[in-house]
Amino acid sequence: MAAGVLTEERQRPGRLRTLLSLRARLTWRQYTGERGRIVAVLLILIIMLPLTLGLGVASAIGYLRLPEPLPATLLAVVLAGLWVAWIIIPLTAFSLNEGMDMTRLLIYPLSRRELTGAMLLGTLFDPPTYFMLPLFLAIVVGWAASPALLVLVPALLIAYVLMILTSQIVITMLGGVLTSRRFRDVFVAVSAILGMSCYFIQRGFAALISRFVEPDEITSLQLLPSLRWLPPGSMAQAIVSAADGDWGTALLWLGYGLLWLLLLAWVWWQLSTRLITGGGFLLKGRPRARQEERARPRGASRSYGWLPADLQQLMAKELRLIWRTPQRRIGFLQGFLFPLLMGGYALIGSGLPQEVPPWIGLFLPIFALFSAWIAGQNGLGMEGKGLPFVLLTPVSRRRFWLAKGIVLFVLTSAPALLVGLALLAIQPSWQSVAGLLSVPGIVLITLGISNLGSIFFPYPVQTEGRQIRSNARGGCISGLGNGVLMPTVIGLACLPPALFLAGGQLLSTPWLGLVGGLFSLVYGAAIFVWPGVVVAGRLLLQREAELVAATSPLQGG
Amino acid sequence: MENSVLSPVAVQTINLTRHFGDKVAVDQLNLAVAEGEFFGFLGPNGAGKSTTINMLVGLLRPTAGTALIHGVDIWEQPLQAKQQIGVLPEGLNLYERLTAREFIRFAGTMYGLPADLVEERTTELLQLMDLEDDADKLIVDYSTGMRKKTALGAAIIHSPRILFLDEPFEGIDAISGRAIRSVLRQLRTRGTTIFFSSHILEVVERLCTRVAVINDGRLVAEGSMTELREKAHAGADATLEDLFIRAVGASVEETGGLSWLQES
Numbered sequence: 001m002a003a004g005v006l007t008e009e010r011q012r013p014g015r016l017r018t019l020l021s022l023r024a025r026l027t028w029r030q031y032t033g034e035r036g037r038i039v040a041v042l043l044i045l046i047i048m049l050p051l052t053l054g055l056g057v058a059s060a061i062g063y064l065r066l067p068e069p070l071p072a073t074l075l076a077v078v079l080a081g082l083w084v085a086w087i088i089i090p091l092t093a094f095s096l097n098e099g100m101d102m103t104r105l106l107i108y109p110l111s112r113r114e115l116t117g118a119m120l121l122g123t124l125f126d127p128p129t130y131f132m133l134p135l136f137l138a139i140v141v142g143w144a145a146s147p148a149l150l151v152l153v154p155a156l157l158i159a160y161v162l163m164i165l166t167s168q169i170v171i172t173m174l175g176g177v178l179t180s181r182r183f184r185d186v187f188v189a190v191s192a193i194l195g196m197s198c199y200f201i202q203r204g205f206a207a208l209i210s211r212f213v214e215p216d217e218i219t220s221l222q223l224l225p226s227l228r229w230l231p232p233g234s235m236a237q238a239i240v241s242a243a244d245g246d247w248g249t250a251l252l253w254l255g256y257g258l259l260w261l262l263l264l265a266w267v268w269w270q271l272s273t274r275l276i277t278g279g280g281f282l283l284k285g286r287p288r289a290r291q292e293e294r295a296r297p298r299g300a301s302r303s304y305g306w307l308p309a310d311l312q313q314l315m316a317k318e319l320r321l322i323w324r325t326p327q328r329r330i331g332f333l334q335g336f337l338f339p340l341l342m343g344g345y346a347l348i349g350s351g352l353p354q355e356v357p358p359w360i361g362l363f364l365p366i367f368a369l370f371s372a373w374i375a376g377q378n379g380l381g382m383e384g385k386g387l388p389f390v391l392l393t394p395v396s397r398r399r400f401w402l403a404k405g406i407v408l409f410v411l412t413s414a415p416a417l418l419v420g421l422a423l424l425a426i427q428p429s430w431q432s433v434a435g436l437l438s439v440p441g442i443v444l445i446t447l448g449i450s451n452l453g454s455i456f457f458p459y460p461v462q463t464e465g466r467q468i469r470s471n472a473r474g475g476c477i478s479g480l481g482n483g484v485l486m487p488t489v490i491g492l493a494c495l496p497p498a499l500f501l502a503g504g505q506l507l508s509t510p511w512l513g514l515v516g517g518l519f520s521l522v523y524g525a526a527i528f529v530w531p532g533v534v535v536a537g538r539l540l541l542q543r544e545a546e547l548v549a550a551t552s553p554l555q556g557g
Numbered sequence: 558m559e560n561s562v563l564s565p566v567a568v569q570t571i572n573l574t575r576h577f578g579d580k581v582a583v584d585q586l587n588l589a590v591a592e593g594e595f596f597g598f599l600g601p602n603g604a605g606k607s608t609t610i611n612m613l614v615g616l617l618r619p620t621a622g623t624a625l626i627h628g629v630d631i632w633e634q635p636l637q638a639k640q641q642i643g644v645l646p647e648g649l650n651l652y653e654r655l656t657a658r659e660f661i662r663f664a665g666t667m668y669g670l671p672a673d674l675v676e677e678r679t680t681e682l683l684q685l686m687d688l689e690d691d692a693d694k695l696i697v698d699y700s701t702g703m704r705k706k707t708a709l710g711a712a713i714i715h716s717p718r719i720l721f722l723d724e725p726f727e728g729i730d731a732i733s734g735r736a737i738r739s740v741l742r743q744l745r746t747r748g749t750t751i752f753f754s755s756h757i758l759e760v761v762e763r764l765c766t767r768v769a770v771i772n773d774g775r776l777v778a779e780g781s782m783t784e785l786r787e788k789a790h791a792g793a794d795a796t797l798e799d800l801f802i803r804a805v806g807a808s809v810e811e812t813g814g815l816s817w818l819q820e821s
Contacts, residue, residue, distance in 0.1 A: 309666050309671075309672050309675075310666050310667060310669070312666075313662070313663050313666040313667065314667075316659075316663075317652065317655065317659075317663055320654060320655055320659065321652060321654050321655075324654035324655075324695065325654055383652075384652070384653065385648070385649075385650050385651060385652070385653060386650060386651060386652035386653075386655075387650070388616055388646065388648070388650035389650040389651065389652070389664070389711070390667065391615070391616070392614060392615070392616065392639060392642075392644050392646075392650075393639060393664065393667035393668055394635075394636040394637070394639040394640040394667075394668065394669070395667040395668075395669075541635060541636070544615060544616070544635065545615065545616060545617050545618035546618065548616050548617075549617070552648075552650070
C-alpha cells in the first residue's frame, strides 16, 4: 500500500514545477536575504545591465559593419567567451545559491529525469542567463540577414545547451571543493588580489597585445580557425560556413557540435549518477585531517619572556585571526602590496624618482591614518564568535585593547614606514623625515580613538563568507558613528600634529615639521594609552553584556 | 540522584528578572546552589534556561535582581566572579580560526595560569577529550562534538570552582558524551559546583544531586528526586521525565496527536 502510494506520488507531474519554484525562490532570496545584498544587486544591475546591453549592441554592429574576417572572429570570441563565463560564474556563486546544490535533494524520492530537468531548466532562473541574452540576440540580429538563418537557430540552441552542460559538469565535479572552507578562502584571496591589481593586469595585457600583434594584423585577425575546435566555437564555424553558403561544411560543424553535446551529456550523466547513487562529488577537496597538518606545527607556543603571558596570548590570537581570516589578511596585505605595485609600476613606467616632489612625504601620515582607521574599526565585532569567550575570562580589559593596538599598530604603520624609507632613499627631504616620524603617532591616535568607536558603535560581522559581511542590526546610529562621527573625531585629534607639518611646509621652516613629527609620537602615545586603553578598558568592563548582544546574537531559551 | 547536605552557597539568584521588550524571559527567579552540588537546571524550549545562565555568567544584563557567585555580585565585580567560573555556553563562543590547542592554551592564559601549567593541562585535556589527532586543525573545520569538547576543555582548564554547562550533550555522539560525563564526575569528586542545563533527562537524573525546573521564566519545581516525587505525590518509580512533564504541565496525550495518524 505504502509502496503504491509512493509510486503514484513519484509520477505526479507537479514535482518538476515545485523544484523549479524552489530554485526560483532560492535564487531570489539569495539577493533579498539582507538589506546590504539588495544594494549590491542594484549596483550590479546598474553596472551590468548597461554593460551587457552595450556589448550586445556593439557586437551586433560589429557583425554587420566590420570588414571580413572580423565578424567571424567576433562571433567565435563571443561564443567562446560566454562558454568560459558559464564555467566561471557557477564557481563564484555556488556557495551562495543553495539551489545549485543537487545533493540537498537526494533525500527525496525524485527520479533522475526530474533532477535533470530541474537542473537544466533551473538555469532559466540564473541571472547570468539573462545577462548573456543581449549577446545571443545580437548574433541573431547580426547573422539573420545572411543565408545562415537556417543554421542559426539550431546552432545557438546547441551552443546554449553546451554552455549549461559544461557548467553543470564543473559543478557536479567540483561541488565538494566549491563548498569547502579552503576554496572559499582561496577564492577570497584571489579575487581580492585580482581586484586590486586589475589595472596592472590590464596594462600588462595591453603591452602583450601590442608586442605580439601589429596594428595592421588586427584588421585581419582570424581566431575562428583555433576557437572552432572548442564546443561553442564549432557553432560559430557552422554559422559562418552557412553564411558563406557552404552548407556541407556548416552541417559538418553542426554535427561536430552535436558530438560535443553528446559527449558532455554523457560525462554529466555519469557524474550525476555517481552523485545520485551516493558516490559523492568527484573532487571533494583535501581531506580535513591533512588540511592543516603541513602548515601548523605542534608543541609549545613561542614565549617572549619580557611580555606578560596574557598579553602575548592576546597578541598571538589577534595575529592569528587576522592571518587566518582571508578577508582581513588580504586587507593588510593590500596595505603592503599597493605601495609596492604603485612604486614598481612608477619606477618601470615613467622614471618617476626624478619627478617626486619633496612635499609628498607629508602625505605619509594620511596613508597611515586610512590604514589604521580601516583596521581599527569595530574591533569588538571583528572578534566574531570569540568575543563572549574573552569576556567570560577575568583577563584585564586594558590588556585586551593593548594587545589589539600593538598588533594593529605594527601592521598598519609598517607599509607607510616602508614607503617613507623608500622616499628617503629616492629623494631625501625634511618632509619625508617629518612624515616618517609622524606615522607612528598618527596610527596611535587613530587606533586609540577607534577603540572608543568600537565600544560606542559596534556591529556584528560575519567572517565566514566570501566577504566580511556586516549585519543590518548594526543600525543607522552605528553606521553614522563609524562613517561620520569617528572619522571627524580622528581628524580633529590629528589636527595638532597636522598643523605642525603644514606649518613647516607653508612657512618653509623644516624644524617645525620635524618637531611636529616628534610631537605626534608623544601625543599619539598619550591618546592611545589614555582613551584607547585605559578608558576603553573601563568602558568595556561596564558594557560587556550590551556589547556581546550588539556584536553576536545570543539565544534565549 | 541523592540529596546533598547543604554547604555554603556557590550560586545564588535573588529576584533575577530579564525582559525582552514585552516578553518576560525570566521572572523573579530565586535559586541557591550549594557548593559542590551537581545542579540540574531544566525547562522546555524557550523557558529561560539559557537566559538565566547568561545572566549568571555576566553575558546578559538582568533587568532586575542579583546574581551572586560565591557571594560576589557578578555585575558589580565581574572579574573577581569570572575568576571562579568556567562556562560552556550554548552558542559555543569559540575563535573559529584558532586550533583547539591554541584555543585551550589561550583560555588557560586568560585565566592567569602560569605558562608551564597551561602547556601541561592543554596536552592532558586534548588527550582526555580525544582531540589529540585534530588538535592542530582550525576549529572552523570541527564537528559539533569536537567543538563542544574544545569548549569544555577551555572552560575547565583553570579548575573553576563553579562550572556552568548549557546543553553540553546536545549534538554529540555517545563516545564524546561518555568522555564529557567522565570529566564531569571527576570535577564533582573534587568539589566543583556544576550548574547544568540539559534536555536529556536521563543524564540529568543520573548525574545531578538536585534539580530545578523553570517554565515561562518562573521556577516551578526544585529539589532532589525524592523531594520532587514527594511534592508531586508521585510513586517511587516516577522518572525525572514524568516529574518534569508534570511540573511544566504538558503531556503528549493532551495535544491529541496528528489527525492523519489516528485510527478511524
